[in-house]
Amino acid sequence: MAANLSVTSRQKLGWGSANAVAIVIVAIPILWIVSLSFKTPGAITDPSFWPAQWTWGNYSGILTSSTFVRPLLNSIGIGLIATCIAVVFASMAAYAVARLAFPGKRLLVAGALLISIFPQISLVTPLYSIERSLSLFNTWPGLIIPYVAFGLPMAVYILAAFFQQIPWQLEKAATVDGATPWQAFTKIIAPLAAPGMVTSAILVFMFCWNEFLFAISLTSTTSARTAPAALAFFSGSSQFTTPTGPIAAAAVVITIPIIIFVSVFQRRIVSGLTSGAVKG
Amino acid sequence: MADMVLDQVTKRYPDGTLAVDKLSLDIADGEFVILVGPSGCGKSTTLNMIAGLEDISEGELRIGGKVVNDKTPKDRDIAMVFQSYALYPHMTVRENMGFALKLAKTPKTTINQKVEDAAQSLSLTDLLDRKPANLSGGQQQRVAMGRAIVRDPAAFLMDEPLSNLDPKLRVQMRLEVSKIQKRLGATMVYVTHDQTEALTLGDRVAVLRAGVLQQAASPQELYERPVNLFVAGFIGSPSMNFMSGTLDGDSLRTPLGDMPVSGSLRRELTTAGREVIVGIRPENFQDPALVSAEVRPHGITFQATIDVLESLGAEKYVYFAKDLGKVKFVTELEELAKDAGRADSGATSETVVARLDPATRISEGDDAQLWADTRALHVFDPATGRNLSVAAATKASGAGLTRGSAAS
Numbered sequence: 001m002a003a004n005l006s007v008t009s010r011q012k013l014g015w016g017s018a019n020a021v022a023i024v025i026v027a028i029p030i031l032w033i034v035s036l037s038f039k040t041p042g043a044i045t046d047p048s049f050w051p052a053q054w055t056w057g058n059y060s061g062i063l064t065s066s067t068f069v070r071p072l073l074n075s076i077g078i079g080l081i082a083t084c085i086a087v088v089f090a091s092m093a094a095y096a097v098a099r100l101a102f103p104g105k106r107l108l109v110a111g112a113l114l115i116s117i118f119p120q121i122s123l124v125t126p127l128y129s130i131e132r133s134l135s136l137f138n139t140w141p142g143l144i145i146p147y148v149a150f151g152l153p154m155a156v157y158i159l160a161a162f163f164q165q166i167p168w169q170l171e172k173a174a175t176v177d178g179a180t181p182w183q184a185f186t187k188i189i190a191p192l193a194a195p196g197m198v199t200s201a202i203l204v205f206m207f208c209w210n211e212f213l214f215a216i217s218l219t220s221t222t223s224a225r226t227a228p229a230a231l232a233f234f235s236g237s238s239q240f241t242t243p244t245g246p247i248a249a250a251a252v253v254i255t256i257p258i259i260i261f262v263s264v265f266q267r268r269i270v271s272g273l274t275s276g277a278v279k280g
Numbered sequence: 281m282a283d284m285v286l287d288q289v290t291k292r293y294p295d296g297t298l299a300v301d302k303l304s305l306d307i308a309d310g311e312f313v314i315l316v317g318p319s320g321c322g323k324s325t326t327l328n329m330i331a332g333l334e335d336i337s338e339g340e341l342r343i344g345g346k347v348v349n350d351k352t353p354k355d356r357d358i359a360m361v362f363q364s365y366a367l368y369p370h371m372t373v374r375e376n377m378g379f380a381l382k383l384a385k386t387p388k389t390t391i392n393q394k395v396e397d398a399a400q401s402l403s404l405t406d407l408l409d410r411k412p413a414n415l416s417g418g419q420q421q422r423v424a425m426g427r428a429i430v431r432d433p434a435a436f437l438m439d440e441p442l443s444n445l446d447p448k449l450r451v452q453m454r455l456e457v458s459k460i461q462k463r464l465g466a467t468m469v470y471v472t473h474d475q476t477e478a479l480t481l482g483d484r485v486a487v488l489r490a491g492v493l494q495q496a497a498s499p500q501e502l503y504e505r506p507v508n509l510f511v512a513g514f515i516g517s518p519s520m521n522f523m524s525g526t527l528d529g530d531s532l533r534t535p536l537g538d539m540p541v542s543g544s545l546r547r548e549l550t551t552a553g554r555e556v557i558v559g560i561r562p563e564n565f566q567d568p569a570l571v572s573a574e575v576r577p578h579g580i581t582f583q584a585t586i587d588v589l590e591s592l593g594a595e596k597y598v599y600f601a602k603d604l605g606k607v608k609f610v611t612e613l614e615e616l617a618k619d620a621g622r623a624d625s626g627a628t629s630e631t632v633v634a635r636l637d638p639a640t641r642i643s644e645g646d647d648a649q650l651w652a653d654t655r656a657l658h659v660f661d662p663a664t665g666r667n668l669s670v671a672a673a674t675k676a677s678g679a680g681l682t683r684g685s686a687a688s
Contacts, residue, residue, distance in 0.1 A: 172331075
């Protein structure tokens with residue numbers, strides 16, 4: 001039996017090379033960006049993959065220019081605020097979906113699903129007009145509001161799955177122990193659903209961080225523009241030079257938080273996404 | 281501690297289902313009352329209503345003389361132990377036990393003192409800083425008990441607290457619960473579907489069926505004088521054998537033979553009609569060879585082919601088939617058969633089970649003589665399920681049932 005189950009060296013070789021090809025395909029564009037970000041402006045068109053001469057110039061350039069630092073701060077601020085709002089409201093909504101029977105529950109769940117698959121491009125033009133007339137255009141709230149709207153459904157779905165796994169008798173026990181419904185939620189249910197809240201917070205934050213369409217359509221200056229959108233507005237040192245190096249450096253900078261998040265919370269994100277399907 | 285009065289308590293769900301129908305029960309201070317019945321009989325709903333986890337549709341619930349219908353669970357001063365224990369997984373044993381006191385804003389030193397006292401009495405002291413996930417089932421159960429004890433409540437409610445334990449531990453914890461109740465002198469309402477638990481633990485047992493209280497009496501009273509067919513069939517394991525019977529002059533014709541009928545029972549029977557259901561408990565059968573000459577005239581002897589014999593050491597169960605006649609009052613009997621407690625008795629409507637002395641020489645496949653004690657006969661009215669023999673005896677002795685109450 002053991003001999004049948006063990007992987008032969010040929011199989012190992014086959015799987016290994018297939019994996020290697022996949023990794024190379026995925027990694028080359030990223031490594032290319034990294035390499036570009038370290039090249040001097042004159043060496044951008046240099047055919048060699050790795051820079052002949054490494055420089056931090058692109059990084060120091062973007063990190064001292066307000067066209068990138070301000071959008072980076074916008075990204076962090078807008079992302080955190082939208083995530084907080086979305087997770088707080090989503091946990092309340094998810095609790096209701098998981099625990100309470102109320103009229104319109106199916107409508108709420110269906111509506112949330114509908115919003116999460118809604119083509120965002122179709123909303124850009126109306127949102128633009130609405131935000132212009134409400135003077136929300138090019139402000140933080142102008143981006144936070146649509147981000148919360150699109151982050152909520154995802155968070156509600158993840159959290160509802162978590163709440164459903166918490167035995168209802170715990171809440172009854174808390175009630176008999178003298179807890180008000182709010183105390184039962186904050187002292188018993190919420191701490192137990194904390195992994196779900198962390199998962200949904202990470203996913204919502206990543207969505208906000210990566211979002212480009214609204215960021216570029218609903219802002220006009222660096223006062224509210226987020227980092228991904230700001231990249232598109234980089235200009236070269238002169239009218240005739242393309243800002244390839246700075247763009248590559250900025251792309252690397254905004255990727256770093258995502259890489260850290262994913263590597264730290266990888267297991268949790270996967271378990272959060274599948275928690276409704278498989279009992280853990 | 282306090283007394284508790286359920287006065288015509290009714291639970292009606294919005295869709296019209298009646299879960300509990302006009303349940304009246306007086307629970308004295310320090311009394312241990314068991315609510316027992318098959319699943320779906322409304323016993324857990326009743327407990328939830330007492331706890332305040334479900335609204336009372338009609339009727340009144342009084343704890344310590346005060347109406348608490350509209351009080352929140354918090355203000356009822358009641359502790360509850362759940363079937364799943366419902367320990368808070370993110371808290372240590374100490375925090376679990378002190379949670380209610382912490383919510384009540386009790387000073388920290390008092391909480392610690394109370395938790396440690398309770399832990400001492402349940403031998404949980406070494407486990408106080410563990411999380412529930414690191415405890416065995418029995419330990420978790422004790423923590424759940426401890427959480428209730430710490431609060432020193434007016435009454436304890438227990439919702440099948442032992443049903444998740446393995447049989448050996450269950451017997452052990454049953455004794456433990458009984459000891460705790462006696463030590464605290466606590467008013468306790470205990471829900472179970474296990475009749476052994478009900479009969480061994482309770483000062484008084486209330487049998488429920490389909491939301492209606494059938495009988496509330498001491499375990500012995502329930503066993504010896506069940507007021508109706510349902511209680512007779514539900515209490516006792518293996519359960520009572522039922523067969524049809526017809527009154528003919530001075531005797532009762534049954535598939536086992538003609539049985540004499542006492543004067544008071546006959547009077548009761550003439551008002552109820554001639555067709556009856558006859559019930560006889562397994563232990564009221566005996567091997568005639570082992571029945572003494574002076575007892576023998578109090579019963580009848582009949583012939584039966586023994587299908588199965590089970591020897592349990594201290595007793596022998598024999599099963600034999602008899603054409604028992606069409607038992608007319610079927611709904612209660614069907615309901616009893618559906619209940620899990622009946623399934624392991626092996627008795628169906630065509631099979632009679634008898635418990636014999638282990639000294640008997642009867643063996644499987646024998647065409648044996650058996651003796652049935654006709655003094656212990658129960659006779660039921662097929663129309664209402666009422667126990668006519670108990671009614672007759674009550675009338676004859678001129679005394680009403682002291683605490684028992686029949687709803688049907």
